[in-house]
Amino acid sequence: MSGAAAAARQAFAPNWGARLGLLALAVYAVFAATQLDLNWARLAAGFGEGGRFLARMFPPNFTRWELLLEGMLESLQIAALASALGILISLPLGLMAARNLSPWFIAVPTRAFIALCRSLHYVIVAILFVKALGFGALAGVAALTIASMGFIAKLFAEAIEEISMKPVEAVRAAGAPGASVLLYAVLPQVASRFVGFCLYQLDSNLRNSTLVGIVGAGGIGGTLFAAFKRFDYDFVCAILLTIIALIFLAEVVSGRVRAALR
Amino acid sequence: MSATSIPDPAAPLRREWRRFTPAQRLSRWLVWLVVVAALAWAVRSIDIIPEFLADAPEQMADLLVRMWPPDLAHYYPAVHAALIETLHIATLGTILAFALAVPVALLAARNVCPLRPLNVLAQFILVASRSVNSLVWALIFVAIFGPGAAAGTFAIAFRSVGFVGKLLSEALEETAPGPAEALRAAGAPWGAVMLKGFWPQVQPAFWGVALFRWDINVRESAVLGLVGAGGIGVVLDDAINYFQWDRVATVLLAILAVVVVAEVVVTRIRARLI
Amino acid sequence: MSAAAQRGLEIRGLVKEYQPGKPVLRGLDLDVAAEGITAVIGPSGTGKSTLIRCINRLVEPTAGEIRLHGQALTGLRGRALRLARRRIGMVFQEYNLVERLSVMENVLCGRLGYTPLWRAWLRRYPPADIERAFDLLDAVGLSEHAPRRADALSGGQRQRVGIARALMQGPDLLLADEPTSSLDPKTAVEVLELLVRLTGAARVPVILNIHNVELARRFAQRIIGMAGGVIVFDGPPEALEPGHLRLIYGGEDWL
Known part of the structure; x- marks a missing residue:
């Protein structure tokens, strides 16, 4: 950026910083x-x-379709x-993490917990659950539940923090109990966004569920890993x-549903 | 409802209010029915062993107890070296991804490449790259290159091409046509149009995408070792297979620390760039 | 005195400090009869809004006592506070409707304090409540808009819904916080006329915060002038003279 001053005199100020940066990158x-x-030898x-490898992949072999379908x-x-x-647990978590509706001594620890759920890759979480709960779908469900909590609880909390507090004030002033305030003043403001988040999470859980089997947490991933090992x-x-x-x-389906909801 | 057994003379005059029209109510019930049916099917037919489920909290607690305290003596040198390798995989993979993605993005952007078939081909490449997970890419490259960091680097790169290429081609398509037109009108060669017409406009998006993807790749490269593609995942896998839980805890802490630091670094740099 | 205190609102020594040492309300005493419109006028930032919000405890008073029909409102907590609040209706400057709910649901919000959670959730209100909501919507001229979403209405229509919601509570007292400040002059008069007519018919006393002195004179039976967190004028509209206005708003060039 120091070049900017020089540029006033020189038509083309050589941007040494950028060039050095590129060189360093190389x-x-x-x-x-x-x-x-x-x-190169290795690449070649x-x-x-x-x-x-590609030659052996084609044509794809669907003869064991039962295993595949299972x-x-x-x-x-x-x-x-x-x-x-994940969605069920995230609803209260998101509410607890929203700083406009929860006191700080609830919001701060909840936020930390959500961040922890998000920071470890779901495959690592899946391994831990496989070790603790044994091989199978249960570990996969547990791992992806944790991952879902990390993502949608955060999105829920952000959506709740963006609501207008005016209806909340009005419904409180009418003497409504806390749960009714949530139902009438908070939920209508966030409902459509929540549905969008849930669809998004379902979509990404579907991708991830095809994978957790690689570490033994159930699903098609196990079959895939076994096929790789047997060449x-x-x-x-x-x-x-x-x-x-x-x-x-x-x-495609979730795109359609989201478009229909709008 | 049953309390009103005495005929109410005002009943016909009384106005009804329902939140939804009958059609809306029906479709809402149908949606809920589908959701509940899907969950019921999943719960009934999924292979969950009840003993495992009942045992789960105890087992988790046991695991955590064995992990605590993490044995930090394991950190140097093995975990440290693996961590550095992971960072190399993530960074080199990102650089490689950009080298591969830029040409594809140029082909995919309709205002840069006017040939429809090439646009479609480029889009197909991007979609294919994105729909295969990095772990699956890692399996493929382990099959090709053999176990090691090379496979990891290529897995990260191939997985990132779709993501990076999509965002770059979108940024290219959003550029204002004016500067490029002016350069073309002045008879500038293709390279000059790209460098002076498009590059200044997409530069912020370019660095933004690079940082964003690098952050994701740091997380992803930490697990590649589980299928033998190098990095800290290999150490994690070994430690788990040998039931060295205090070592596992050390590795997990190291991964957590790197992920958090990467996120902070990216946020800082982005704040300065934008 | 004690008979008057039994019915209506009684405020003694009300103090509110948002920051310690900087009181917005400095020991306010006020009695409001169980009927009629009481307008509160005064410059911006003098604590009119704070006064009203202390009454239904949207703002927590620092000191002092507030009684409605002999019941102390200050110090109430939890369920007792809710039960007290549902007897106090409130109309807001910016309507504070739930924009994504229908007009009918917004009016029914006034019954939330009386309605069990499951009924509120499933929208299974007692038929009497629905009937009353329709009556109120008839009264404010919006019954054909009942199924429309609140954000589809104009400002004046929204404030009418706000009035219907407050009256839906069947309140013993109605607080109106600058109900016309967001409306054009013609709509403002229409909305105030409606408010006066409906609360008069229901015999609900109203405390009306209002900027516009002319409107206050026109619709209120009693005017409270506030300045610097205390009451400096209290009397019928006829008694309000330029001298009082100077005392309330300061200066005289504007008169």
Whole structure:
């Protein structure tokens, strides 16, 4: 930015800062590549391997469709349950974290808790739950519930903090009990946004539920991981195509629903 | 309702009020019915072992007790080295992603590339990249490159291409056409139009996307090791498999710290850039 | 004196400090009869709004005592406070309707203090409440707008809904905080006429905060002039003279 003063005299002030920055980035990239043991020989070998890998993926093999369907259904169930639980828990959490309706000694710890739920990757949470609860869908549901809480409780809290307090004041002045104040003065102001958040979370839980199986937390991910380990790359391809189709479908459906709600 | 057994002469005059029209009520009931049915189906048919469920709180508590206190002696050198490797994977992956995404974004932006088939092809590449999760990309690249950080870097890069490319092409499409038109009218070559017509307009979006994606990639690269793609996930996986819970706690704390620091750094830099 | 205190509102030594040492209300004494319109006039920031909000405890008084029909309002908590509040209707400057709910639901908000939660949630109000809500909407001329959303109404229509909501409570006292400041002059007069007519018919006393001295003279039976957190004038509109206005608002160029 120091170049700005010089630019008044010179038509093209050389922006040394930006050039140095780019150079530093390039040097870093080379340095990091050597640190990570990335070199041309390895890449070249990789590209050859990649070609063979792709060749083995096609044509996709759908002969074990029962296994595929079973895994996909379990992923769907995990996503549905985790979303429902996450949303249900997030409603009070979001309210408790909203600084305009909760006293600070409730809002601050709740915010910290929500931030903690969000900060660990859901796959890491899934591993911990697999170790604690055993293999299977239960661990997946638990992990994705935690992840959902981290995201939508925060969004809920932000939506609640943005409401107008005037109706709240009016309904309080009419002598309404606390729950009625929430139902009549708060909920109508946030309801449509909440539904949007919930759809978004369902969508992302669906994506994530296809994955938690990689660490043994149920769903199609386990089947996928097993297929990778057994080098069944044509089955891998079939699973990946199914997952992409499902995610694409979910995106279209939730897009439609959101458009209809508006 | 049953209390009004005596016929009320005013009843026909009494006005009814309902919140919703019958059609609205029906559709609301249908939506709830579908939601409840889906949940009931999920609960009934999902493979949850009741003993595990009953046991869950105790097991979780047990796990936490074993994790506490975290043994920080494990941090140096193994965890530290893995953490640095994770940061390298995230950063190099982001740089690689931009190298790959910029050409695709240029092809995808309709005001830069006027050929429809190329737009569609570029869009397809972006969507494909986004719909495969980074862990799945990592599995694929482990199959190609073998286990290690190389696979992780490529997984991060390929996953990020879709995200970065989409946002960049949107930024390109939102630019004002005036500057580029003026340059073209002056006979500037394509490269000059790009550099002086488009780049200044998309520059803030470019750095914003870069920071945003780097932040996400730091989180994502921490788990890639679980499938053998390098970084701190490998250490975490080993520690869990050997039931070294105090070491697991150290790794988790290290990941938490890095994630928080990355978020703070990104927020700071963004505040200065914008 | 004691008979008057039994009915109506009684305020003794009311003090409110938002910041310690800077009182907005400095020991206010006021008795309001159980009927009629009492207008409170005074410059902005002199505590008119604070006075009204202390009565239904939207603002917590620092010191002093407020009694409605002999019951102390200060010091009430929780359920007792709610039960007291539902006897006090309030009309707001900016209407404070729930914009995304229908007009009918907004009017029924006045019954929330009387309605169990499940009924409120399912909108299963007793038929008598619905009937009364329609009557009030008839009275304010908005019954055909009942199913419309409140944000589809004009300012004057919204304030009418606000009045209907306050009367829906069946209040013993109605507080009106600058109810016409957001309205154009013609609508302001119409809304005040409506307020006076309906509260007169229901025999509900009104405390009306108002900027406009002419409107206060026209509609109130009694005028309270406030300046610097104390009452400096208390009397019928006829007794309000330029000297009093100078005392209330200060200066004289504007007269």
